[in-house]
Amino acid sequence: SQTIHQWPATLVQPVGSPLSLECTVEGTSNPNLYWYRQAAGRGLQLLFYSVGIGQISSEVPQNLSASRPQDRQFILSSKKLLLSDSGFYLCAWSVKANYGYTFGSGTRLTVV
Amino acid sequence: AQSVTQLDSQVPVFEEAPVELRCNYSSSVSVYLFWYVQYPNQGLQLLLKYLSGSTLVKGINGFEAEFNKSQTSFHLRKPSVHISDTAEYFCAVSRGSARQLTFGSGTQLTVLP
Numbered sequence: 001s002q003t004i005h006q007w008p009a010t011l012v013q014p015v016g017s018p019l020s021l022e023c024t025v026e027g028t029s030n031p032n033l034y035w036y037r038q039a040a041g042r043g044l045q046l047l048f049y050s051v052g053i054g055q056i057s058s059e060v061p062q063n064l065s066a067s068r069p070q071d072r073q074f075i076l077s078s079k080k081l082l083l084s085d086s087g088f089y090l091c092a093w094s095v096k097a098n099y100g101y102t103f104g105s106g107t108r109l110t111v112v
Numbered sequence: 113a114q115s116v117t118q119l120d121s122q123v124p125v126f127e128e129a130p131v132e133l134r135c136n137y138s139s140s141v142s143v144y145l146f147w148y149v150q151y152p153n154q155g156l157q158l159l160l161k162y163l164s165g166s167t168l169v170k171g172i173n174g175f176e177a178e179f180n181k182s183q184t185s186f187h188l189r190k191p192s193v194h195i196s197d198t199a200e201y202f203c204a205v206s207r208g209s210a211r212q213l214t215f216g217s218g219t220q221l222t223v224l225p
Contacts, residue, residue: 006155034212043217044156044202090155099163100146100204101213103155 002027006091006104013111019064019078021107023091026072031093033074034101035066038088050074086111116205118216125193126224133188133219135203145186146204146213147177156202162186173197198223 003026013019025031035047046059048066056066063082067075074091088108092101119134137143144163148156160171167179177188186203203216 044215046212049212088153092156100144100158100161100206101156103148103157105155106153108153 002093002102004091004093004102004104006107008107009105010108011110013081013109015083015111016080019076019081019085019109021076021089021091021109023074023076023104024072025074025093028093028095029071031072031095033068034092034094035074035076036090036092038090040087044090048076081111083111085109116203116214116216118201118203118219120219121217122220122222124222124224127195128192130191131189131193131197131221133201133203133221135186135188135216137184137186137203137205139184139205144206145177145179146206147171147175147186147188148202148204148215149173150200150202150218152199159188159201193221193223195223195225197221 006023033050036044037047038044047064048056048058050056050068053068053071064076064078086109088106090106091104094101115138117136123133125131146161147159149159150156159175160169160177162169162179168176170176175188175190177186179186198221200218200220202218204213206213
């Protein structure tokens, strides 16, 4: 069966520190992969999506970046975190958009 | 372009009462429609989806939704809610040729004892 793993579950980082969040998918190949962010009291904001290895599309200009070094691995990074980067980060995958997405359990990031 | 509007940001309701969460979309082409539920500090879970066929779609946990093409709506309903239904609910739309879902801003359903 297909599963998605996202870690860590919670993270507290100081302003200016680097960030690396990892997401991996099992049980499928060549998935579409997505990073979303939820800020407090706001909806889902699409940050990045990827349709294949090394192919990243950015939806929102910011100090975050994403990489897809392997088919089923999606990494969200930052060189220097800002307070405004705090939020709940969700990874998701899909095979075809018309069947919907499967989401990971999320990472709660607090920048202090 | 497509957009999704969830008309109510907060819906309080008493236990065992019926509930309707409203969702309207705008798109000039055929769409696929979804409802997701998010419990606190968890990811989103698919409740139900409309791809084609019957306009009344049944999902998990006793929820159902009706696709109304003329009103461009996809409202979510449950005849009798439980405390455990307290969560945030997201409506989403996908065009047939697109890879991405567009999400609404969410509706917080709070079931009161």
